[in-house]
Amino acid sequence: MADVLVVAEAADGKLKKTTHSAVTFARQAAAALGGTYSILVIGDALGDAAAEAATLGAAKVLVAQASSLKDYVAERYVPTVAAAAKGAAVVVGTASAYGKDLLPRVAARLSAGFASDISELLPEGGKLKYKRPMYAGNAYGICTVSTPVQVVSVRQSAFAAAEPTGSTSPIEQVAVVPPSAAAERVEFVSFDQVKSERPELTEAKVVVSGGRALKERFNEVLDPLADVLGAAVGASRAACDAGYAASDLQVGQTGKVVAPSLYIAVGISGAIQHLAGMKGSKVIVAINKDADAPIFQVADYGLVADLFATVPELVKQIQAA
Numbered sequence: 279m280a281d282v283l284v285v286a287e288a289a290d291g292k293l294k295k296t297t298h299s300a301v302t303f304a305r306q307a308a309a310a311l312g313g314t315y316s317i318l319v320i321g322d323a324l325g326d327a328a329a330e331a332a333t334l335g336a337a338k339v340l341v342a343q344a345s346s347l348k349d350y351v352a353e354r355y356v357p358t359v360a361a362a363a364k365g366a367a368v369v370v371g372t373a374s375a376y377g378k379d380l381l382p383r384v385a386a387r388l389s390a391g392f393a394s395d396i397s398e399l400l401p402e403g404g405k406l407k408y409k410r411p412m413y414a415g416n417a418y419g420i421c422t423v424s425t426p427v428q429v430v431s432v433r434q435s436a437f438a439a440a441e442p443t444g445s446t447s448p449i450e451q452v453a454v455v456p457p458s459a460a461a462e463r464v465e466f467v468s469f470d471q472v473k474s475e476r477p478e479l480t481e482a483k484v485v486v487s488g489g490r491a492l493k494e495r496f497n498e499v500l501d502p503l504a505d506v507l508g509a510a511v512g513a514s515r516a517a518c519d520a521g522y523a524a525s526d527l528q529v530g531q532t533g534k535v536v537a538p539s540l541y542i543a544v545g546i547s548g549a550i551q552h553l554a555g556m557k558g559s560k561v562i563v564a565i566n567k568d569a570d571a572p573i574f575q576v577a578d579y580g581l582v583a584d585l586f587a588t589v590p591e592l593v594k595q596i597q598a599a
């Protein structure tokens with residue numbers, strides 16, 4: 279029997295949706311290994327996060343709460359996560375910015391092999407194999423980890439969010455392990471969060487994304503469409519590099535990976551590096567004046583048109599509907 283530990287991500291007193299994808303992985307892995315899964319909720323002001331985690335079918339929810347964990351600094355979190363992982367065969371989180379920062383360090387602390395950004399679990403005879411995208415999603419590699427403890431980060435868009443099970447897991451407080459003297463030298467300076475009324479890009483059901491073609495009119499053209507659809511705004515790297523869109527909106531291989539129900543690509547050519555971040559979207563709509571643009575190869579609905587005329591018209595039609 280082998281157990282799985284989910285490292286939850288909490289913010290503003292709530293679990294982030296990223297946690298639910300890691301729980302889906304944990305359910306599959308625990309079933310394959312004949313074990314159970316627990317969820318670790320770590321931080322300072324955790325609010326309802328632990329109670330929410332307790333609805334997700336875990337054998338138990340571990341809570342590590344201390345004022346020293348107020349501002350996220352990997353070096354302060356790692357010793358506690360590693361201690362909570364005692365007895366677990368697999369430690370999992372989501373490959374969000376948080377998971378990408380924290381989990382490799384947890385793996386190093388546990389002398390564990392690390393399978394990053396996996397898109398599918400392939401159980402085989404009580405062992406776990408992991409499928410992960412390579413070369414901007416143009417190839418998939420299958421890997422196994424041979425260390426006694428394995429650390430895994432999962433691609434949020436590839437694992438559906440776990441639903442509550444109807445039961446309530448027991449909640450246990452665990453000790454917070456102080457960091458080493460060397461780690462104490464890392465100081466939290468500030469966290470400059472971009473405040474937006476819009477849904478978070480990686481969690482939104484609808485994403486309206488713009489490319490270089492929008493030029494300085496990026497916000498003027500896209501914002502009204504995002505507003506009428508209650509959508510998050512994304513961008514291509516070319517639009518970000520040119521300064522038309524903020525860099526945290528970048529979707530793609532070197533940006534965010536999104537898989538909303540609806541992705542509207544406006545004036546985006548569809549380079550493979552962009553597709554790597556959005557081709558898992560359920561329905562893709564492309565607006566581009568070039569009928570041969572590669573984005574149309576992945577689009578469910580395509581409109582060959584000038585975006586500057588089409589997008590305002592689309593907004594008008596949606597408002598009138």
Ligand code: FAD
Binds near residue numbers: 488515566568
């Ligand atoms: P373009 O390729 O210039 O396309 C603009 C499109 O707008 C064209 O198809 C054009 O027909 C259309 N258009 C122009 N005017 C209009 C109009 N009036 N109406 C309608 N359509 C119009 N890119 C990403 O997006 N994300 C990444 O994470 C990323 N990572 C990268 C990593 C590496 C290592 C490298 C090398 C590249 C990466 N890129 C990434 C860049 C990528 O290769 C492309 O250069 C980029 O995606 C192009 O952005 P674009 O589609 O906005 O611009």
